[in-house]
Amino acid sequence: MPPRRAALLPVVAALALCACPAEAHIVSSRLGDFYAGAAHPLTGLQDVVLWIALGVLAGTQPAARARWLVAVFPAGLVAGFLLGLAVGMTGGVAAVDAGCMVALGGLIAMAVRLPAPALAAIAFALGLVRGAANAGGAGPDTNAVLFAAGFATAGYVAITLLSAAILTFRCPGAGWRGIALRAGGSWIAAIGIMAGGYALAGR
Amino acid sequence: MRRLTWLLLATIAALAPAAAHEPSLGVLEFREVRPGSFVGGWTLEPTIGGDRVQLRFPPQCSYRPPSLDCGAQGLAGRVTVGNLGANMSAVLIRIVPVGGEPRSYTVTTASPVVSILGTGAPAWQTWAEVASTYVNIGIDHILLGIDHLLFVLGLIWIVQGGWRLAKTITAFTVGHSASLAAAAYGIVAVPERPLNACIALSIVFIGVEMVNLQHGKIGLTARYPWAIAFGFGLVHGIGFASALSALGIERSLLFPALLSFNVGVEIGQLAFVLLVLALIWGHRRLGAVLHRGGRVVPGYVIGTVAAFWFIGRMARMIAV
Numbered sequence A: 001m002p003p004r005r006a007a008l009l010p011v012v013a014a015l016a017l018c019a020c021p022a023e024a025h026i027v028s029s030r031l032g033d034f035y036a037g038a039a040h041p042l043t044g045l046q047d048v049v050l051w052i053a054l055g056v057l058a059g060t061q062p063a064a065r066a067r068w069l070v071a072v073f074p075a076g077l078v079a080g081f082l083l084g085l086a087v088g089m090t091g092g093v094a095a096v097d098a099g100c101m102v103a104l105g106g107l108i109a110m111a112v113r114l115p116a117p118a119l120a121a122i123a124f125a126l127g128l129v130r131g132a133a134n135a136g137g138a139g140p141d142t143n144a145v146l147f148a149a150g151f152a153t154a155g156y157v158a159i160t161l162l163s164a165a166i167l168t169f170r171c172p173g174a175g176w177r178g179i180a181l182r183a184g185g186s187w188i189a190a191i192g193i194m195a196g197g198y199a200l201a202g203r
Numbered sequence B: 001m002r003r004l005t006w007l008l009l010a011t012i013a014a015l016a017p018a019a020a021h022e023p024s025l026g027v028l029e030f031r032e033v034r035p036g037s038f039v040g041g042w043t044l045e046p047t048i049g050g051d052r053v054q055l056r057f058p059p060q061c062s063y064r065p066p067s068l069d070c071g072a073q074g075l076a077g078r079v080t081v082g083n084l085g086a087n088m089s090a091v092l093i094r095i096v097p098v099g100g101e102p103r104s105y106t107v108t109t110a111s112p113v114v115s116i117l118g119t120g121a122p123a124w125q126t127w128a129e130v131a132s133t134y135v136n137i138g139i140d141h142i143l144l145g146i147d148h149l150l151f152v153l154g155l156i157w158i159v160q161g162g163w164r165l166a167k168t169i170t171a172f173t174v175g176h177s178a179s180l181a182a183a184a185y186g187i188v189a190v191p192e193r194p195l196n197a198c199i200a201l202s203i204v205f206i207g208v209e210m211v212n213l214q215h216g217k218i219g220l221t222a223r224y225p226w227a228i229a230f231g232f233g234l235v236h237g238i239g240f241a242s243a244l245s246a247l248g249i250e251r252s253l254l255f256p257a258l259l260s261f262n263v264g265v266e267i268g269q270l271a272f273v274l275l276v277l278a279l280i281w282g283h284r285r286l287g288a289v290l291h292r293g294g295r296v297v298p299g300y301v302i303g304t305v306a307a308f309w310f311i312g313r314m315a316r317m318i319a320v
Helices: A003-007 A009-017 A032-043 A045-059 A069-087 A094-109 A116-137 A144-169 A175-201 B002-015 B123-144 B146-159 B162-184 B192-214 B225-245 B251-286 B292-319
Strands: B025-034 B037-044 B054-056 B062-064 B067-069 B077-082 B090-096 B103-108 B113-116
Touching: A032 A045, A032 A116, A032 A144, A045 A069, A045 A094, A045 A116, A045 A144, A045 A175, A069 A116, A069 A144, A094 A116, A094 A175, A116 A144, A144 A175, A144 B251, B077 B090, B077 B103, B090 B113, B103 B113, B103 B123, B123 B146, B123 B225, B123 B251, B146 B162, B146 B192, B146 B225, B146 B251, B146 B292, B162 B225, B162 B251, B192 B225, B192 B292, B225 B251
Parallel strands: B025 B090
Antiparallel strands: B025 B037, B037 B067, B054 B077, B062 B067, B077 B113, B090 B103
């Protein structure tokens, strides 16, 4: 392992240790339930890492395939949120989140070109998982419609900006950028492996 | 036709209780009866109930409603108003000393702590408190004011980008800043309900202009965006002022409060404009753009939502 990467291992380990089972996070309701829903994904490492991973994966695909995620991912989040409310979920499943990180990170690291339906299916499935996990953030006094709208809007903004930024970043002719993205994918997969190990060890 | 009439009446009836974009407010007043001893409580009780609001006074004070006894040190120090919740915009604390000018302090969910100052306190500290509080109120007001944001979104959609957009947003800023100042100083006064209806109507106008533009009709907004932005900015600014005047800030602190509130509004507005521009860039980069037939949809959506508000606000106005 290169020394620089080894030096960063403690940081990654610390981040992985933060991947405790998701609970209903307290988000300031200063600006109401819409903004509480929009900010809720920022309260857990799982959403931050997985959303970034999906954005990077979309950005490494051709634009014609990535563009579908602008609609599909928020739709998955809303469907998952409704599912989570119906089932009464209060948090996510850490092992599933870790598995998603490994899978997405692996796809980025291997620079896999996915067909548009497969990419859309991955985005929708991830939306379902994270939407259901975030349903626990809506308390009994929360306006679920506003919360879900804010949450889906955050998903739309994140996936649109991330995939467009990555698409711009990996401009043709700069080979090192593709390598950097693949290295980033391996890091996401590594975080997933550590989070998975931690989740399994906690059982 | 009769069915349509009934449908319209039913819609108006359903809309009647629709809440407009208005801040909620609680007012706490304490009058000094002898040095260090006050009597008071809620003169305007918050909607969540005065008992649910947590009040914490400086350590030297003991509060047994309606008495507040602070001893020889007087009422000076940090006062915290907690548990305001999302539906409570602000609490105005008004202190009336035995032989001095009444003083007002505003606390919000964003700034729930305020330092009550003694008579010899430095002025800059008061100004800093006011600036911090009112910048936050301004940001909250614009971010929660979906009507103002929809208007700005419509302007961005019509003008697209570049220097023309910068000039248009600047004109909107100048317009609402001027009328905000005029209304705050009492030079202009417009009743709140008709004003809210006018704000909704301004968004309907923008929605129509957006649809017309897609049909190849160059409207006033596309031709003179800065003039339209300035004109309607004047209307929206009076709306901002109604939020400010509801807080009942005392006149000596009005200028810093007004300035800070406006700065907060501009921060929120700028953040929104930058986010929308970033999203437009993202959509273009991904090629996720609406087809020719679908480009009228945003105009119809904005216009319909605004028409819904307009009818609701008119119904509320008529119902009074």
